[in-house]
Amino acid sequence: MASTADHADHADHAGDAGHAHHEPGFVKKYLWSTDHKMIAMQYLFTGMVMALIGGYFAYAFRMQMAFPGQHVPGFGFMAPGEYNGLVTSHGTIMIFWVAMPVLLAAFGNFLIPLMIGCDDMVFPRLNRLSYQIFLISAVVLVASFFVHGGPFGGAWTAYPPLSAKAEYNLTPLGATLWLVAVALEFVAFLLGGINFVTTAMNARAPGMRMWDIPIVIWMIVLASIMFMASVGPLVAGAAMLLFDQTLGTAFYDPARGGDPILWQHLFWFFGHPEVYVVLLPALGIVAEVMTVFARKKLFAYKTVLYTAIATGILGFFVWAHHQFIAGIDPRMANVFTVTTVLISVPIGEMCFVYIATLYGGSIRLTTPMLWALAFLAEFLIGGVTGIFLGASGSDIYLHDTYFVLAHFHYTFFPIAIIAVFAGITYWYPKMFGRMLNETLGKIHFWITIVGFNMAFIPLFICGAAGDHRRIYDYSSFPDLAKPYLQNLRILATVGTIVILFGQIFFLINFFRSLRGGPVAGPNPWRANTLEWTVPSPPPHGNFAVMPTVYRGPYEYSVPGREEDFWPQNLPD
Amino acid sequence: MSAASEAVAPAAPSAAPGPPRSEERRRTGVPHAVMGTLIFIVTELMVFAGMVSAFNIVKSRSPAEWWPPPTQPRLPVEATAVNTGVLLLSGVVMFLAARAWSKDPARGVRLLRVAVGLGATFVIVQGTEWYLLIEQGLSMTVSAHSAFFCLIIGCHALHAIGALVALVWVLRRMGRGVATQGQFQAAQAFWYFVVGVWPILYARVYLL
Numbered sequence: 001m002a003s004t005a006d007h008a009d010h011a012d013h014a015g016d017a018g019h020a021h022h023e024p025g026f027v028k029k030y031l032w033s034t035d036h037k038m039i040a041m042q043y044l045f046t047g048m049v050m051a052l053i054g055g056y057f058a059y060a061f062r063m064q065m066a067f068p069g070q071h072v073p074g075f076g077f078m079a080p081g082e083y084n085g086l087v088t089s090h091g092t093i094m095i096f097w098v099a100m101p102v103l104l105a106a107f108g109n110f111l112i113p114l115m116i117g118c119d120d121m122v123f124p125r126l127n128r129l130s131y132q133i134f135l136i137s138a139v140v141l142v143a144s145f146f147v148h149g150g151p152f153g154g155a156w157t158a159y160p161p162l163s164a165k166a167e168y169n170l171t172p173l174g175a176t177l178w179l180v181a182v183a184l185e186f187v188a189f190l191l192g193g194i195n196f197v198t199t200a201m202n203a204r205a206p207g208m209r210m211w212d213i214p215i216v217i218w219m220i221v222l223a224s225i226m227f228m229a230s231v232g233p234l235v236a237g238a239a240m241l242l243f244d245q246t247l248g249t250a251f252y253d254p255a256r257g258g259d260p261i262l263w264q265h266l267f268w269f270f271g272h273p274e275v276y277v278v279l280l281p282a283l284g285i286v287a288e289v290m291t292v293f294a295r296k297k298l299f300a301y302k303t304v305l306y307t308a309i310a311t312g313i314l315g316f317f318v319w320a321h322h323q324f325i326a327g328i329d330p331r332m333a334n335v336f337t338v339t340t341v342l343i344s345v346p347i348g349e350m351c352f353v354y355i356a357t358l359y360g361g362s363i364r365l366t367t368p369m370l371w372a373l374a375f376l377a378e379f380l381i382g383g384v385t386g387i388f389l390g391a392s393g394s395d396i397y398l399h400d401t402y403f404v405l406a407h408f409h410y411t412f413f414p415i416a417i418i419a420v421f422a423g424i425t426y427w428y429p430k431m432f433g434r435m436l437n438e439t440l441g442k443i444h445f446w447i448t449i450v451g452f453n454m455a456f457i458p459l460f461i462c463g464a465a466g467d468h469r470r471i472y473d474y475s476s477f478p479d480l481a482k483p484y485l486q487n488l489r490i491l492a493t494v495g496t497i498v499i500l501f502g503q504i505f506f507l508i509n510f511f512r513s514l515r516g517g518p519v520a521g522p523n524p525w526r527a528n529t530l531e532w533t534v535p536s537p538p539p540h541g542n543f544a545v546m547p548t549v550y551r552g553p554y555e556y557s558v559p560g561r562e563e564d565f566w567p568q569n570l571p572d
Numbered sequence: 573m574s575a576a577s578e579a580v581a582p583a584a585p586s587a588a589p590g591p592p593r594s595e596e597r598r599r600t601g602v603p604h605a606v607m608g609t610l611i612f613i614v615t616e617l618m619v620f621a622g623m624v625s626a627f628n629i630v631k632s633r634s635p636a637e638w639w640p641p642p643t644q645p646r647l648p649v650e651a652t653a654v655n656t657g658v659l660l661l662s663g664v665v666m667f668l669a670a671r672a673w674s675k676d677p678a679r680g681v682r683l684l685r686v687a688v689g690l691g692a693t694f695v696i697v698q699g700t701e702w703y704l705l706i707e708q709g710l711s712m713t714v715s716a717h718s719a720f721f722c723l724i725i726g727c728h729a730l731h732a733i734g735a736l737v738a739l740v741w742v743l744r745r746m747g748r749g750v751a752t753q754g755q756f757q758a759a760q761a762f763w764y765f766v767v768g769v770w771p772i773l774y775a776r777v778y779l780l
Binding site for chain 2: 234548
């Protein structure tokens with residue numbers, strides 16, 4: 001289908017031969033494009049805008065936590081219902097409208113055809129449709145902030161009966177719009193995922209065998225497969241929830257024969273693999289960055305791949321660790337404790353493999369490399385604290401406290417922010433043809449990392465002290481309103497503001513370098529993979545001559561070669 | 573892979589078995605449309621798996637005499653059994669149509685028309701049954717049993733209609749002589765999915 005669309009395109013050009021070069025109009029070029037690079041940019045920029053909205057929400061509710069009941073500059077006074085709406089929207093946006101579109105859709109769209117040596121996705125029009133549906137879903141979600149009753153406030157996990165009945169959540173329209181938006185978003189990623197897997201399996205350059213595919217492509221493909229295999233039950237569950245909300249069915253209403261825990265199973269059967277859906281592409285990005293800036297072959301390519309597959313399979317058998325106190329059978333809790341602890345083995349192995357890749361390399365501490373190293377360090381904290389929550393014994397105490405919150409921010413922030421910045425700073429020259437400013441990049445890096453740890457280390461302590469996640473104002477809880485805890489909350493809020501402040505440097509750097517940065521040239525990092533063999537930014541159709549692949553993607557510092565890199569498409 | 577083997581043979585990558593890479597061609601194992609459809613079917617299977625497990629959980633928690641509730645109409649088990657036969661037959665005819673099409677396109681098109689007709693019969697009979705049941709008071713809101721019946725069987729009906737639309741589209745393209753093997757196979761694969769998942773749903777919702 002790719003070739004059909006391209007041929008049609010070329011036919012148009014041929015027909016226009018008499019005229020000057022046919023330049024597509026604004027709409028055709030930026031809004032209605034089937035070019036995978038443009039669709040990647042659309043996803044990236046939508047994700048960035050949504051990240052700013054989500055960040056603003058975080059600022060607003062963190063101010064409420066630090067200074068309860070006071071006027072929040074730039075927001076105003078916050079009512080309890082508004083607080084719930086902001087927390088819910090923050091979670092929903094950051095996972096479904098930032099992490100997924102940027103890690104999977106933006107990087108997937110940009111990298112897959114370029115890295116496997118292909119002119120476009122195999123279903124370019126499906127790809128365009130995918131972004132359009134995604135955009136509609138974002139609009140629906142944003143619209144839910146302005147309807148009567150405000151946005152949905154039942155947390156991003158949307159447990160019934162709170163989410164099912166308007167008399168409990170008080171946001172009749174917000175809850176339905178939330179569900180519609182999430183459903184549309186799933187459709188978008190389903191189309192995208194079909195495209196990613198089919199393209200990577202069917203359209204690789206001649207000579208690119210299974211073990212020559214860059215790890216990041218493997219990771220995106222595995223993540224897409226995981227997403228598509230896990231989303232089904234949630235789609236079924238979401239349809240049932242929508243019927244409960246709008247038609248008055250009783251799927252989740254225990255009084256009328258339904259079962260509210262059912263939703264938790266259907267949701268987390270998707271929700272936990274979802275963590276790995278975003279984690280795997282992040283690990284892939286880090287692998288690409290680390291090998292290039294350590295000038296070293298990726299340690300144990302196949303082990304990384306098998307480990308990722310093991311993670312993907314195990315990821316389907318851990319979901320009930322989110323439900324240890326939901327009234328599930330304790331014997332079942334034991335089973336899920338074991339699987340949860342098991343899944344830390346492949347992830348731990350992955351960390352060791354990356355450290356082994358760094359060992360003995362000639363490391364260049366560029367901005368992308370700093371982000372990649374930070375990913376490893378910060379994600380490790382997230383992973384290790386996860387063990388406490390995966391073990392049902394300690395989880396019963398820690399459940400729904402700020403410890404959980406700090407834990408998953410230590411996993412999701414490295415994934416959705418740190419690894420994404422590693423990816424953006426690394427591929428920016430390829431995306432826009434210009435280099436980013438290293439000084440601004442490093443300022444941005446350090447402010448973000450310091451702010452991040454400042455924001456979330458205190459929350460571990462708060463959580464261990466018993467801070468419950470969903471409380472709007474601790475003043476009426478004498479045990480939790482002690483000054484030392486309140487000071488930690490203020491520290492966390494300051495950290496949040498520091499993170500947000502740091503992003504100003506990124507935005508300045510990003511937009512200034514679009515025009516003012518030094519011209520990058522095709523291969524500024526001296527990397528091996530195929531995207532670096534084409535001009536930056538790559539032209540429509542990517543490759544002037546379709547490449548043939550002769551070796552794996554990580555042949556750095558090969559003994560006996562003059563250059564310390566060996567591009568995949570060089571015949572010798 | 574290890575550092576040792578790399579030191580021994582720096583040019584290891586090109587020493588892999590098989591023809592030289594410069595002579596390799598872009599490999600497309602199955603047509604894009606078929607591959608895309610197969611991946612989509614995996615997701616769809618999981619949607620139905622989710623609904624059936626939800627059905628299992630809710631049913632296992634409710635007393636047997638309340639499944640279905642005494643005041644509710646019973647499901648037409650025998651008529652649906654016959655209708656299931658019609659759908660399975662449609663799947664078999666589809667298989668024959670696919671085999672015939674590559675050798676004798678006219679015969680393939682005829683068989684495909686039969687398969688689509690059988691499929692449409694299934695949908696129409698199911699739809700009539702469903703309409704009668706709703707008329708007798710089996711709507712989504714009256715009990716968990718009826719809610720699941722409408723959800724699962726209705727979802728399958730939507731898939732059957734979607735697959736039939738795709739098959740009719742392929743038929744029209746065949747009439748104009750522009751249908752590709754990939755398009756036919758993709759629509760076929762989706763129809764096999766619709767046919768294959770039905771006996772499981774029938775057994776679960778109607779029988780057990």
